[in-house]
Amino acid sequence: MKDLRELYILGKPIDTKFGKVRFLKYHEYANNIESIQLISMNVLHIYYQYKKINKGDNPEINEEIENIKEHSLFEVALSIDYFIEAYLKIYRLVLDVEGGETEHIDNKIKEIFENEDNFMLMRSIVMDMNLIKEEEVNPNPEIQEYIEAGRELERANAEKQSFSDIASSIVVGSGLTYEDVANMSVLQVYATYYRIAQMQSYSTTVLYSTVAEKVKVDAWNKHIDLFETKKAGMKMSEFNKKYGSLFG
DSSP: OGGGHHHHTTTOOEEETTEEEOOOBHHHHHHTHHHHHHHTOOHHHHHHHHHHHOOSOOHHHHHHHHHGGGSOHHHHHTTSHHHHHHHHHHHHHHBOOTTOOHHHHHHHHHHHHTSHHHHHHHHHHHHHHTTOOOOOOOSSHHHHHHHHHHHHHHHHHSOOOOHHHHHHHHHHHHOOOHHHHHTSBHHHHHHHHHHHHHHHHHHHHHHHHTTSSSOOOOOTTOOOOTTOOOOOOOOHHHHHHHHGGGGO
8 A cells, every 4th residue: 555655646546456445535534524533443442432431330341341452443343333334434435336336335345344354454445545543552551541641732732723724724825725625635635735834834944044044944845744653652661661750
């Protein structure tokens, strides 16, 4: 898939063993964000989510939640109705089966769900094509708590950007219409958004370099890696070395 990424910017469907798979349009992505968030969850995400929801002391429920970690994502996702619905909803959107008949699409979906390899492959393809990130999660609850606290702090300090902020920035910066943005793929939207920001930064630094010395000017067309994944996890040994003294 990494070899195909250079072609993603064109927004054309990708050939897979399940047939052609198309990119979600930006408006489809925005309107299905809850389903997309469910697809991005792995087994540990689901486990911690149920731990948060279940505040009781029912030993049977606690045991069921702990058992989640012993199963694959394929097994867990197919045992929970709203996860199945999320996968089906997105797959029906992106499967670009010739003719587009519901029967043909449903046959492809049956093929995807018939075994774990197919299920994980299709999930990986859809996530990669639509910049859906699976946040790193740690099996150790103490480390996971630290990771989540760090993310909350980062979100609190980060400048909030909504779908409308991104769309309006592209319209103002490129001259495209809102209809154009709505029909772009997610990757095209973010590639355009960050390229506009890079060009604005380039123009500013070039202007500043005329009156100041040693100003580094980044090229307006420098590579922007939209697939870069920030690593949030750490091993227990690293955690203890860095933070162990805080816990006595």
